[in-house]
Amino acid sequence: MDLQLRNRTAFISGSTAGIGYAVARILVGEGATVILNGRTQEKLGLAVQQLQDEFPKETILGLPADFSKVSEVERLLKKLPDIDILVNNVGIYRAASFFEATDDDWQQQFEINVMSGVRLSRTILPRMMTNNWGRILFISSECATLVPEDLIPYSMTKTALLAVSRGLAQLTKGTGVTVNSVLPGSTLSEGAEQFLENTARKEGKTKDEIASAFFSEVRTSSLLQRFAGLDEVANTIAYLASPLSSATNGAAIKVDGGSMGGIL
Numbered sequence: 671m672d673l674q675l676r677n678r679t680a681f682i683s684g685s686t687a688g689i690g691y692a693v694a695r696i697l698v699g700e701g702a703t704v705i706l707n708g709r710t711q712e713k714l715g716l717a718v719q720q721l722q723d724e725f726p727k728e729t730i731l732g733l734p735a736d737f738s739k740v741s742e743v744e745r746l747l748k749k750l751p752d753i754d755i756l757v758n759n760v761g762i763y764r765a766a767s768f769f770e771a772t773d774d775d776w777q778q779q780f781e782i783n784v785m786s787g788v789r790l791s792r793t794i795l796p797r798m799m800t801n802n803w804g805r806i807l808f809i810s811s812e813c814a815t816l817v818p819e820d821l822i823p824y825s826m827t828k829t830a831l832l833a834v835s836r837g838l839a840q841l842t843k844g845t846g847v848t849v850n851s852v853l854p855g856s857t858l859s860e861g862a863e864q865f866l867e868n869t870a871r872k873e874g875k876t877k878d879e880i881a882s883a884f885f886s887e888v889r890t891s892s893l894l895q896r897f898a899g900l901d902e903v904a905n906t907i908a909y910l911a912s913p914l915s916s917a918t919n920g921a922a923i924k925v926d927g928g929s930m931g932g933i934l
């Protein structure tokens with residue numbers, strides 16, 4: 671399927687690894703100009719080079735900014751060219767009991783997970799409206815509705831994104847711009863791989879045993895009963911970023927392997 675992305679420019683926050691990088695890879699493969707982002711020039715340079723080696727004819731750029739630092743975000747916003755596709759992907763979590771999570775934990779997760787997308791959209795959405803075309807995607811999580819007890823601040827940020835996304839979609843009424851959110855389930859990013867490896871080492875088990883125990887004991891509602899691969903999530907995001915998804919606006923799309931339950 672041709673996603674019709676040639677001559678479109680995309681910015682993906684937090685895209686030197688994980689879901690963000692997987693989305694970037696698909697968009698570049700479809701001919702879009704992609705701007706990667708991460709906190710350090712060094713890791714960003716490596717990610718840009720890796721994609722450039724794979725797609726030597728395409729344009730891949732990098733703009734560093736740490737979304738926990740407002741001054742860096744402001745600098746980034748000034749440097750951004752016209753963006754057709756904004757993927758608000760950056761997100762962090764810190765597992766802790768409700769009683770141990772500090773004010774800083776709440777504020778830092780809100781700052782990075784929610785305010786990153788708010789600040790980027792405030793700059794980019796008006797230009798999209800002027801151009802009468804654009805795609806904004808907020809990467810939420812199954813945690814927005816499952817709310818694991820050790821991830822209450824993180825889950826709060828992921829529910830907040832749904833309201834931001836829906837509200838912005840309402841501002842696009844009658845235009846060619848759409849704003850949607852995507853709710854991935856447990857996905858095998860580098861972070862998840864590391865978690866499985868560490869737990870396996872600690873418990874003297876294999877990674878596969880730890881992964882399968884996660885689904886039989888923790889994420890019991892998952893119909894998939896395994897971690898999704900990065901591309902399984904990135905494919906949906908890439909489709910929603912494309913002109914082909916023009917009738918989907920203001921929606922929250924689950925890529926959760928059925929974990930959230932319900933029909934809608």
Ligand SMILES: NC(=O)c1ccc[n+]([C@@H]2O[C@H](COP(=O)([O-])OP(=O)(O)OC[C@H]3O[C@@H](n4cnc5c(N)ncnc54)[C@H](OP(=O)(O)O)[C@@H]3O)[C@@H](O)[C@H]2O)c1
Pocket residue numbers: 683684685686687688689690707708709710713714735736737738759760761762782809810811812853854855856857858859860861862
């Ligand atoms: N993986 C899952 O199971 C899962 C499930 C549901 C939802 N999600 C959501 O999907 C999104 C991507 O998740 P992921 O698992 O792919 O993430 P990940 O592997 O942890 O992503 C790491 C990326 O985020 C960047 N990053 C981290 N902190 C940053 C900051 N303060 N400023 C700028 N960039 C920063 C990293 O860049 P540098 O290291 O280069 O700075 C790297 O590119 C997140 O919003 C996450 O909440 C993930």
